[in-house]
Amino acid sequence: MAALSVDSVRYSYKQVDALRGVSLQVDSGRFVALLGANGAGKTTLFSIISGLYRAHSGSVSIMGHSLESETLKALAAIGVVFQKSTLDMDLTVLQNLRYAADLQGISRKDSRQRIDSSIELHNMQSYSTRKVGALSGGQKRRVELARALLHKPSLLLLDEPTVGLDLNSRQEFVSHVKSLCHSQQTGVLWATHLMEEVTTDDQIYLLNSGNIIADGTTASLLEKYQQPDVAALFNEVNKQYTDDRNVHGEPS
Amino acid sequence: MNLSHALRCLRGVAVREALRFIGQRGRFFSALVRPLVWLFIFAAGFRSVLGISIIPPYETYILYEEYITPGLLGMIMLFNGMQSSLSMVYDREMGSMSVLLTTPLPRWYLLLCKLLAGVFVAVLQSCVFLAIAWFWDIRPPLAGYLAVLPALVCAGLMLGALGLLLSSLIKQLENFAGVMNFVIFPMFFASSALYPLWKMQESSLLLYWICTLNPFTHAVELIRFALYGKFSPLALVVVSLCTLAFLTAAVIGYDPARGFLPKKMSGAKP
Secondary structure (H helix, E strand, O other), rough: OOOEEEEEEEEOOOOOOEEEEEEEEOOOOOOOEEEOOOOOOOHHHHHHHHHOOOOOOEEEEEEOEEOOOOOOOOOOEEEEEEOOOOOOOOEEEHHHHHHHHOOOOOOOOHHHHHHHHHHHHHHOHHOOEEHHHHOOOOHHHHHHHHHHOOOOOEEEEEEEOOOOOHHHHHHHHHHHHHHHHHHOOOOEEEEOOOOHHOOOOOOOEEEOOOOEEEEEEEHHHHHHOOOOOHHHHHHHHHHHHHHHHHOOOOOO | HHHHHHHHHHHHHHHHHHHHHHHOOOHHHHHHHHHHHHHHHHHHOOOOOOOOOOOOOOOOOHHHHHHHHHHHHHHHHHHHHHHHHHHHHHHHHOOOHHHHHOOOHHHHHHHHHHHHHHHHHHHHHHHHHHHHHHHOOOOOOOHHHHHHHHHHHHHHHHHHHHHHHHHHOOOOOOHHHHHHHHHHHHHHHHOEEEEEEHHHHHHHHHHHHHHHHHHHHHHHHHHHHHHHOOOOOOOOHHHHHHHHHHHHHHHHOOOOOOOOHHHOOOOOOO
């Protein structure tokens, strides 16, 4: 089943078209990477999928629920890790998680159990009673991930979640999310501009100037474009798109 | 909307506000010091200059300190309303507002939770202020202490809703100084908080009308009457209508389709 289905979504900021008819799909238990340079439209697309903005046209459905007509059911099925840290720095890790559990309507008894197992699952035992403001970047990201998964969402959205992390923390975080994706059958949409976060069996969508310019598994795209790695593939596809645009003009 | 979910959400938002408030002790004391300075110093100085005639709800001559106490309670609610506006803008800049707004509950309800949590903190402050004022010989009738609670809640809701509306209009945290200059001070000084309206009428008819039309005047009068066990229907009607208008405008302001939110949320870039 499709955890997320985005169909022909358009959005513009005054005169600037941020998304020009984006369509994509994320299946349950699948890790899907949305690759795009800064300004490609990733954050706008995430803001639409998470209900912060409303698409000017097109549709989004989450676990079969239309974001337009069944907003609350659709929102209940997603967990979001935003690009910027959205934790309350003055509260402890536990207090942040309790707050999230309350927002999601989880009962106190359930939330205690879920928070305990979440702390264990994400290895946060050593700092669960510390204020978030005192944690390292990697630790904060783990807390954000734990918070996003607390209500057991069917779809997890991560908007450049590893920005600001060192290489080790980044790799650790990516593999942690991938293992969760497989073990909990959660569909994951991972936006990034860091090519090393994508492996050959991942499904990828390449976003450029608000258009999806290529999609498929990494392996199939590497073969199609005859490129040795994801970084080279990214450059090649973007170059072909830019050349094509220079010849034929902006797509409508 | 599921009722138990809605109540848990309200609890979560209220607990978070309370924890943040307790964590920032400086904020608690500064919020209390402001009205106390007015009560202890300003009112003491003005007592001899300003005579207060017998006007409802008072049945006898009163000291100036007693007159401005409801105004100072209004001041606490006003500053708290603006404080929650500031905190909303801050939350939006820090991103934590996104967490609240992606909660699977109607947006109007989420904003109402924020509003109620802010009012809860403001009412607590007001109770502490009244307790301190008691030692300063400000002693309204005992029933007044009970009757003033719903009046404080009504005033807090109106001023909090105004704060919510402002937070949907303010682009950046830096612009908040403008709110201080253009909203808080004019609202407070052009009201019946410090002087009775008939005094205003004596000095300027225009100022009198401005004060009469100021919703804060009605919030103060609602508190004043309630504190002395009386009821001002006009004040309640004005405060209720203003609350409804401010809250509706705030909900529109935070609507992703119609509001100003996408232009202001952090990360509002392609």
